[in-house]
Amino acid sequence: xxxxxxxxxxxxxxxxxxxxxxxxxxxxxxxxxxxxxxxxxxxxxxxxxxxxxxxxxxxxxxxxxxxxxxxxxxxxxxxxxxxxxxxxxxxxxxxxxxxxxxxxxxxxxxxxxxxxxxxxxxxxxxxxxxxxxxxxxxxxxxxxxxxxxxxxxxxxxxxxxxxxxxxxxxxxxxxxxxxxxxxxxxxxxxxxxx
Amino acid sequence: xxxxxxxxxxxxxxxxxxxxxxxxxxxxxxxxxxxxxxxxxxxxxxxxxxxxxxxxxxxxxxxxxxxxxxxxxxxxxxxxxxxxxxxxxxxxxxxxxxxxxxxxxxxxxxxxxxxxxxxxxxxxxxxxxxxxxxxxxxxxxxxxxxxxxxxxxxxxxxxxxxxxxxxxxxxxxxxxxxxxxxxxxxxxxxxxxx
Amino acid sequence: xxxxxxxxxxxxxxxxxxxxxxxxxxxxxxxxxxxxxxxxxxxxxxxxxxxxxxxxxxxxxxxxxxxxxxxxxxxxxxxxxxxxxxxxxxxxxxxxxxxxxxxxxxxxxxxxxxxxxxxxxxxxxxxxxxxxxxxxxxxxxxxxxxxxxxxxxxxxxxxxxxxxxxxxxxxxxxxxxxxxxxxxxxxxxxxxxx
Amino acid sequence: xxxxxxxxxxxxxxxxxxxxxxxxxxxxxxxxxxxxxxxxxxxxxxxxxxxxxxxxxxxxxxxxxxxxxxxxxxxxxxxxxxxxxxxxxxxxxxxxxxxxxxxxxxxxxxxxxxxxxxxxxxxxxxxxxxxxxxxxxxxxxxxxxxxxxxxxxxxxxxxxxxxxxxxxxxxxxxxxxxxxxxxxxxxxxxxxxx
DNA sequence: TATGAATGAGATTTCATTCAT
DNA sequence: TATGAATGAAATCTCATTCAT
Numbered sequence: 001x002x003x004x005x006x007x008x009x010x011x012x013x014x015x016x017x018x019x020x021x022x023x024x025x026x027x028x029x030x031x032x033x034x035x036x037x038x039x040x041x042x043x044x045x046x047x048x049x050x051x052x053x054x055x056x057x058x059x060x061x062x063x064x065x066x067x068x069x070x071x072x073x074x075x076x077x078x079x080x081x082x083x084x085x086x087x088x089x090x091x092x093x094x095x096x097x098x099x100x101x102x103x104x105x106x107x108x109x110x111x112x113x114x115x116x117x118x119x120x121x122x123x124x125x126x127x128x129x130x131x132x133x134x135x136x137x138x139x140x141x142x143x144x145x146x147x148x149x150x151x152x153x154x155x156x157x158x159x160x161x162x163x164x165x166x167x168x169x170x171x172x173x174x175x176x177x178x179x180x181x182x183x184x185x186x187x188x189x190x191x192x193x194x
Numbered sequence: 195x196x197x198x199x200x201x202x203x204x205x206x207x208x209x210x211x212x213x214x215x216x217x218x219x220x221x222x223x224x225x226x227x228x229x230x231x232x233x234x235x236x237x238x239x240x241x242x243x244x245x246x247x248x249x250x251x252x253x254x255x256x257x258x259x260x261x262x263x264x265x266x267x268x269x270x271x272x273x274x275x276x277x278x279x280x281x282x283x284x285x286x287x288x289x290x291x292x293x294x295x296x297x298x299x300x301x302x303x304x305x306x307x308x309x310x311x312x313x314x315x316x317x318x319x320x321x322x323x324x325x326x327x328x329x330x331x332x333x334x335x336x337x338x339x340x341x342x343x344x345x346x347x348x349x350x351x352x353x354x355x356x357x358x359x360x361x362x363x364x365x366x367x368x369x370x371x372x373x374x375x376x377x378x379x380x381x382x383x384x385x386x387x388x
Numbered sequence: 389x390x391x392x393x394x395x396x397x398x399x400x401x402x403x404x405x406x407x408x409x410x411x412x413x414x415x416x417x418x419x420x421x422x423x424x425x426x427x428x429x430x431x432x433x434x435x436x437x438x439x440x441x442x443x444x445x446x447x448x449x450x451x452x453x454x455x456x457x458x459x460x461x462x463x464x465x466x467x468x469x470x471x472x473x474x475x476x477x478x479x480x481x482x483x484x485x486x487x488x489x490x491x492x493x494x495x496x497x498x499x500x501x502x503x504x505x506x507x508x509x510x511x512x513x514x515x516x517x518x519x520x521x522x523x524x525x526x527x528x529x530x531x532x533x534x535x536x537x538x539x540x541x542x543x544x545x546x547x548x549x550x551x552x553x554x555x556x557x558x559x560x561x562x563x564x565x566x567x568x569x570x571x572x573x574x575x576x577x578x579x580x581x582x
Numbered sequence: 583x584x585x586x587x588x589x590x591x592x593x594x595x596x597x598x599x600x601x602x603x604x605x606x607x608x609x610x611x612x613x614x615x616x617x618x619x620x621x622x623x624x625x626x627x628x629x630x631x632x633x634x635x636x637x638x639x640x641x642x643x644x645x646x647x648x649x650x651x652x653x654x655x656x657x658x659x660x661x662x663x664x665x666x667x668x669x670x671x672x673x674x675x676x677x678x679x680x681x682x683x684x685x686x687x688x689x690x691x692x693x694x695x696x697x698x699x700x701x702x703x704x705x706x707x708x709x710x711x712x713x714x715x716x717x718x719x720x721x722x723x724x725x726x727x728x729x730x731x732x733x734x735x736x737x738x739x740x741x742x743x744x745x746x747x748x749x750x751x752x753x754x755x756x757x758x759x760x761x762x763x764x765x766x767x768x769x770x771x772x773x774x775x776x
Numbered sequence: 777t778a779t780g781a782a783t784g785a786g787a788t789t790t791c792a793t794t795c796a797t
Numbered sequence: 798t799a800t801g802a803a804t805g806a807a808a809t810c811t812c813a814t815t816c817a818t
């Protein structure tokens with residue numbers, strides 16, 4: 001596509017549109033996700049920048065520090081997990097099944113993407129920022145619990161907090177290779193029954 | 195100067211570590227524990243060495259790297275926790291009470307010593323080396339489960355692995371401030387009941 | 389802000405070292421020089437970094453290791469010595485006087501700055517890199533010899549190499565306190581006469 | 583030589599004769615010399631101990647520190663050089679030849695045993711301890727100079743100090759690869775002539 | 777007295793983060 | 798705004814030297 005005549009002779013029109021920055025942010029996030037998947041916590045900032053095809057300064061323009069970048073990766077992955085929960089688990093015949101399916105899905109993701117598990121654990125775990133992702137995750141849990149109570153499959157005093165903690169624990173179980181995590185899911189589900 | 199026949203004069207059974215080395219190892223471990231307690235993962239190797247009153251080379255002679263030192267601290271703390279479990283929780287009137295007491299004690303320790311929680315989590319979690327500490331921890335769990343089954347307070351198919359995972363998850367819950375950990379203990383205990 | 393036509397707008401001739409890096413390199417070099425003067429070979433890298441007001445990483449960015457830093461100090465001092473030779477000794481009434489003055493100046497510098505003498509000796513001695521400093525030093529020697537031969541005050545077969553070796557030896561004499569170095573200068577000068 | 587009857591039945595007569603220690607000292611010295619020859623200043627104390635077949639503690643029993651060991655090696659080698667000077671150079675037809683032969687021999691040794699040159703330089707150079715070796719070295723120089731003056735081949739005001747400095751310089755010239763050391767010898771010899 | 781594991785000071789490497797361009 | 802060279806704090810390694818056995 002030949003440039004239109006308007007493209008004047010200025011040596012380089014330094015007007016990088018916002019879209020450009022947005023694209024860079026995405027590239028960095030993707031690269032970080034890949035590097036974390038591959039190398040876990042060993043993933044290095046310069047490597048991530050290189051993999052993203054940007055300078056390291058650009059990484060820091062979009063994320064104030066390494067922890068923030070990792071957190072962003074965790075939240076991104078969390079969002080996908082929650083979306084799965086919303087579309088698939090809420091659609092299960094029973095809430096009990098839905099809850100089990102939700103936890104099992106999380107387990108599978110964490111198991112398959114070991115390098116991301118700390119990031120995901122933090123996304124689900126931390127009560128602090130109560131970010132948007134966190135909120136949506138809690139919505140899914142809340143709906144599952146509510147339905148579960150209606151169906152008599154969940155203790156009346158179960159709370160969203162209990163699910164959050166279960167997920168957080170699940171992440172740790174998998175990250176530490178502490179045992180067969182399917183059994184953990186079973187225990188927790190049983191523990192939430194009336 | 196006739197010695198009695200028994201004097202097996204092997205030139206040197208010299209395989210006990212030198213007394214001072216043993217002492218220094220202990221000092222380093224103690225110092226690391228203090229620094230971790232106080233500063234968590236920020237704890238620095240030179241600071242630890244200084245606090246222990248030894249050179250940094252000594253720290254590295256006893257522990258090949260920072261991670262190994264932290265792991266050792268975790269195992270030490272784990273040993274104390276397990277000892278508590280053995281002497282107190284096994285002595286509870288019922289196994290159910292014992293198990294709850296065990297998990298609650300762990301929760302209290304982790305809650306009070308946030309800085310150590312990652313180290314302790316790893317000590318309880320990792321299946322890898324199956325070190326001595328790990329073994330003892332499993333003994334306690336095994337006995338609690340066995341008695342629990344006799345008393346009809348624990349599922350017949352519960353295994354030591356389930357307790358290990360519960361502990362590991364508990365550590366993560368507390369480390370991430372994911373919620374009221376007492377509730378988590380309750381859920382897990384309930385999940386192990388028949 | 390119209391630039392004059394001459395502003396060749398090549399996107400980035402960005403190969404000049406950053407100004408601050410250049411400044412820091414200089415600071416490190418100066419600090420090293422001071423520390424060497426004061427403590428000789430005892431001078432420590434962390435101390436030098438501190439004296440320079442930079443982190444130790446910066447020292448190692450500019451100089452791959454301690455030896456390289458010391459060598460750089462030696463070359464810097466050598467450059468000053470050579471400059472003295474160029475401006476003062478070449479201006480002496482006779483080449484013989486010039487040569488004596490040159491060696492005497494070197495002796496005085498080495499005598500006054502014991503801590504630097506090994507570095508300076510290496511700078512004058514080593515034939516290896518034939519760096520810029522070395523080249524200039526040889527120019528001075530070459531001119532003194534050439535004039536000396538014209539004036540009949542220097543052997544016809546004397547070479548720059550002979551002066552270099554004399555300087556190198558002088559440094560060793562002073563560093564080892566092997567005797568009254570003025571006598572050494574006299575011997576060498578006599579040895580270069582026809 | 584069978585032990586005399588007096589050698590009682592004590593399980594192990596812990597009377598290591600002095601000869602034993604003396605032998606160890608010699609072994610350490612030899613090993614150090616070899617390691618220095620092979621690796622120069624890189625030679626490490628533990629390696630030397632291993633090469634000598636003794637514990638590192640034994641090395642330190644005989645030599646207070648690394649510098650002292652190296653100095654001892656230098657003095658040993660110096661002694662051999664001086665012995666050569668005494669037996670060969672003093673026997674030359676003329677003192678001028680003797681002096682040249684002496685310096686040339688030193689040059690050859692230093693050239694062939696680069697790793698030892700710093701040690702040898704120090705042995706010849708340092709005025710400090712005026713040890714026995716040093717004294718003998720000066721005797722040779724003194725005799726060569728005395729005969730040279732008689733023969734009219736050496737300046738009347740030449741002193742032992744001048745020879746010492748020449749040797750010291752020679753060592754530096756060779757150690758630094760500053761040029762063709764034979765030329766240096768020539769210059770110095772010429773410089774000592776009337 | 778001989779031994780070598782243990783020690784600690786200092787050199788060097790690593791990498792997250794900053795900042796001049 | 799994007800870049801990556803530059804920075805510096807902390808980890809880690811390397812020996813010379815000490816000292817319990």
